[in-house]
Amino acid sequence: MSPFNLKSFKKKMLQNKPILRRFLTRQENNQPRGLDKVMHQENVEVWKDMDCLACANCCKTMSPTFTNEDIRRISKHVGMSAQAFRDKYLYLDKADNDWMNKAQPCQFLNLDDNKCSIYEVRPADCAGFPHHTKKKPLDYIHVYKQNVEYCPATYKLVERMMYRMEGEKLK
Structure with a gap:
């Protein structure tokens, strides 16, 4: 696992947050079949490269x-x-x-x-946190819209879902 750069994440997030949020809104409005399956599959992949202890941005910037x-x-x-x-x-x-x-x-x-x-x-x-394993992901889209800004794992999950479901790749 490579070292995590929070500054780089913030820069990338600022550039792509609107795109990711629009994608989540489309999912919320259209409620595609199989979203939960895609989300759970992509979540498994995300955690192969993520280490919360390398980041802790949630604890640094959010309150439970x-x-x-x-x-x-x-x-x-x-x-x-x-x-x-x-x-x-x-x-x-x-x-x-x-x-x-x-x-x-x-x-x-x-x-x-x-x-x-x-x-x-x-x-x-x-x-x-980051609430990726909820049984009904559509009920948590509003949470992912917020967390994409703070949690690199959520950012990566939504990015992977967007690519898999719409073929759109971020810069």
Whole structure:
């Protein structure tokens, strides 16, 4: 596996994000048969060349949503009350009523090695990220439209799907 260059990814993503998002919108609007099969097959290929620890861009630039169960589990793990944990690390996004990190990068990301210090009790949102293996991919197109900007694996997955389904190759 070759070293990952986040700066190069960001440049490529800025150039191609509109194309990838339009492709996803077409899939959402047309709902092609076999999309889930294509997605799952391409996902297997994507992970042959990806290493999350080489990137951690999600932890550096995004916030997971924290469920009440996540807060209970993580606060216990770090030896805090749930309220103290919320007060120190989270804010309530009033628009969605979601608990989110106050700051990025994530307070639990070790920037030396991109490892999560609470990996075994991390939020469910983190455990499921980048959400490629959902049974009904069409229900998550809105998530892929967002994640294509932050996650090189999602970018690569959508790029591969676009080439396979429409024969279009990105620069």
